[in-house]
Amino acid sequence: MAHERTIMLADCQSFYASVEKVERPEYKNLPLAVAGDPERRSGIILAACPIAKERGVTTAERLGDSLAKCPELVIIKPRMKLYIDVSLMITRIYEAYTDLVEPYSIDEQFLDVTGSLHLYGSPEELASLIQKRIQAETGIYTRFGIGPTKILAKTACDNYAKKNDSGMFTLTPDKLEDTLWKLPVAKMFMVGSRMTRHFNAMGLETIGQIAATPLDKLKTLMRRKFGRNSDINAELYWRIANGIDDSPVRPGTHSVAPQSVGHMMTLPRDYGTLEEIGTVLLELTELVCQRCRGKGYMGHVVSVGCMGADYDRPSGFNRQMKMDDPTNVTNQVYRQALRLVRQHWDGLPVRKVGVSLSQLSPDGDYQMSLFDQGREKWMALERATDAIKEKYGDASILRAVSATPAGQAMDRSKKIGGHYK
Numbered sequence: 001m002a003h004e005r006t007i008m009l010a011d012c013q014s015f016y017a018s019v020e021k022v023e024r025p026e027y028k029n030l031p032l033a034v035a036g037d038p039e040r041r042s043g044i045i046l047a048a049c050p051i052a053k054e055r056g057v058t059t060a061e062r063l064g065d066s067l068a069k070c071p072e073l074v075i076i077k078p079r080m081k082l083y084i085d086v087s088l089m090i091t092r093i094y095e096a097y098t099d100l101v102e103p104y105s106i107d108e109q110f111l112d113v114t115g116s117l118h119l120y121g122s123p124e125e126l127a128s129l130i131q132k133r134i135q136a137e138t139g140i141y142t143r144f145g146i147g148p149t150k151i152l153a154k155t156a157c158d159n160y161a162k163k164n165d166s167g168m169f170t171l172t173p174d175k176l177e178d179t180l181w182k183l184p185v186a187k188m189f190m191v192g193s194r195m196t197r198h199f200n201a202m203g204l205e206t207i208g209q210i211a212a213t214p215l216d217k218l219k220t221l222m223r224r225k226f227g228r229n230s231d232i233n234a235e236l237y238w239r240i241a242n243g244i245d246d247s248p249v250r251p252g253t254h255s256v257a258p259q260s261v262g263h264m265m266t267l268p269r270d271y272g273t274l275e276e277i278g279t280v281l282l283e284l285t286e287l288v289c290q291r292c293r294g295k296g297y298m299g300h301v302v303s304v305g306c307m308g309a310d311y312d313r314p315s316g317f318n319r320q321m322k323m324d325d326p327t328n329v330t331n332q333v334y335r336q337a338l339r340l341v342r343q344h345w346d347g348l349p350v351r352k353v354g355v356s357l358s359q360l361s362p363d364g365d366y367q368m369s370l371f372d373q374g375r376e377k378w379m380a381l382e383r384a385t386d387a388i389k390e391k392y393g394d395a396s397i398l399r400a401v402s403a404t405p406a407g408q409a410m411d412r413s414k415k416i417g418g419h420y421k
Contacts, residue, residue, distance in 0.1 A: 006123050007249060008111040009145040009153040010094065010130070011162070012087075015107035016047035019086050020076045022139035031055055032074040035063045046078055086138060093134055097126065100249045108157075110150055112249035127168050143167040149245035155180060155189055173243055180243070181208025189240050198225055211241035261297065262356025263287050265408060270309060270349035277306065277350055278338055279401045280408055284355040285334040286399070290386055292357055298326035299357025302333050304340040309351035316352075317344040326361050330382060333357065 012018065016034040021027055031052035036043020045066055048057040056069040066073055087106045094101045097120070100112035113126055120126040127144040134142050144167065145157025152171045159180070160169035171179060186196045188207045202221045204210050210218070215238050222230040239245065263284050271277050281304070292299060301322050308315035319340050327333060337355055 004148045005112060005114045006117055007147060007150055007153045008113060008123070008127060009104070009150070009157040010109050010111060010127075011143045011145070011157050012090065012107040013141045013143060013162075013167075014047050014049050014053075015087075015140070016078060016083055017049040017052070017076075018047075018140050019083055020079075021049060023082070024076075027074050030074050031057065031070050031072060032076060033057055033063075033066060034076050034078050035066075036078070086140065089138060090134055090140065090142075093130065093137065097130060099251065101251055102249045104154075110153065110249045123170060124168055128166075131167060141167065144169075146170040147172060147243070149243060150247055150249065151189065151240055151245035152243045155243070158189070159183065159187055171243070176211070176243060177208070181206060181211055181241075183207050185210065188237075191237070201225075207241050210237060213238070258295070258297075258360065260303075260356050260358035260360065261288055261292050261295065261299065262303070262354060263291075264305070264352060264354030266352050267350070267408070270351055271353075272349045274341070274345070277341060277345070277353065279404060280353050281337055281341060281355065282330075282334050282399065282401060283408060284353060285337050286330045288355050288357055289328045289330040289333055289382070292328040292360070293363065293382060293386055296363050297357075297360040298328045298363045299323075299333070300326040300359035300361065301357065302336045302340070303354075303356045303358065304337050304344075305352075305354040306341065306345060306350045307352040308348050315346060315348040316350065317346070318354075319344050320358075322359070326359070328357070328363055328382075 017032050020034060021032060029051070031049065031054075033048040033052050034046045036046070043063050045057060045059050045061050045063060048059060048066070052066075052070060052073060055073075057066045057073060063075065067075075083106060087103075091101060091103065091109060094109060094111050098111050098113045098116045100115075102110040104110055113120075113123065117123065117126065120129060123146045127146060131142050131144065134140055143157055143161040143164075145153045145155065145161045146168065147153040147156050147170065152173075156169045156171035160171070161167055184196075184206055185191055185199045185204060186193070188210070191199070199205070199210065202225065204213065204221075213221075215235060218238050219231050219234040222234040226233070265280065265284060267280065271280065301320050303318065303320035305318040306316045321336060321340060323332070323336055333355075
């Protein structure tokens with residue numbers, strides 16, 4: 001029998017807001033939130049400190065609603081590069097205690113400490129040691145869910161550790177009946193409001209009722225509701241309710257070979273001409289090709305998607321085509337992407353554009369062509385421009401179209417994940 005694992009899900013409390021309070025100690029005792037556009041008092045709340053939460057501010061609500069509830073709220077514009085740097089610093093601390101660390105999000109990470117416990121005592125003692133070190137070195141408070149599986153560790157953190165004075169909770173299968181199974185379905189991992197309504201309609205109101213339902217019966221109930229293809233989801237929910245999860249903590253989860261490389265952008269206004277759409281299409285294609293070159297891949301299939309802003313009357317398209325040869329040369333991919341737009345765009349205003357490359361292959365493996373003698377020259381040129389951007393930033397060298405009113409590359413270069421650095 002395999003030795004039972006000890007897995008932790010470590011979560012940084014109100015991460016963005018906590019980082020800002022460390023950086024700006026004058027706000028230590030004030031309600032603080034990180035939000036999209038403080039100057040215009042618009043956007044949504046990305047993170048709120050515990051003081052702000054006590055006054056009714058919640059993550060993902062509109063900034064105006066938060067200010068109505070808490071007029072003295074200190075609003076900070078997000079600084080994504082800073083948050084990423086602090087997250088990586090915390091990862092290094094985790095890695096001092098185990099080599100099995102898997103980032104789950106910017107503020108949550110799984111740790112498999114099974115092989116480390118003999119050095120530190122109980123899981124709770126180790127969690128306390130890490131918690132104190134992170135607080136001392138970064139000023140960030142972390143909470144720890146502990147269990148024999150990733151799902152139990154995550155569940156322990158979300159439902160119990162975040163509400164404990166110690167910031168820690170251990171959840172094992174023998175505790176489920178007195179803890180998790182008593183909670184309403186809405187508290188279950190991966191169950192949102194819509195799925196909660198579906199489970200309630202099936203007569204399943206607590207997590208324990210899902211866990212106690214024989215799997216075959218749960219599959220039958222879900223087939224009646226969602227059709228024949230719901231068996232996989234039924235088993236997934238049943239396993240989550242029972243805390244069953246065989247998946248290992250994988251340090252390399254985010255470095256596996258990608259199936260595709262793509263980028264989508266929501267535009268600041270409607271784009272209504274082919275020239276405008278072509279400008280942002282070129283910028284996105286360059287970004288996608290640059291990422292492919294950085295990862296060492298070429299793509300054989302280019303996909304383009306355009307969508308309008310009116311969700312009540314959806315417009316747009318999503319089409320792909322296979323190119324004659326795989327490539328990561330921007331101009332070659334752009335020609336085919338623009339061809340897709342010309343063929344499929346219905347002329348209605350566009351508010352969102354996306355480009356991706358798929359069917360990837362290593363960029364060292366490609367067929368030489370007698371009719372494409374310029375390929376090596378273009379590849380060398382793009383390697384050079386990539387090196388300049390890597391050293392001096394994406395805005396250090398731009399195409400001329402990016403200086404036109406339709407260009408978004410300059411503004412995008414100031415952001416990470418859609419937010420300003």
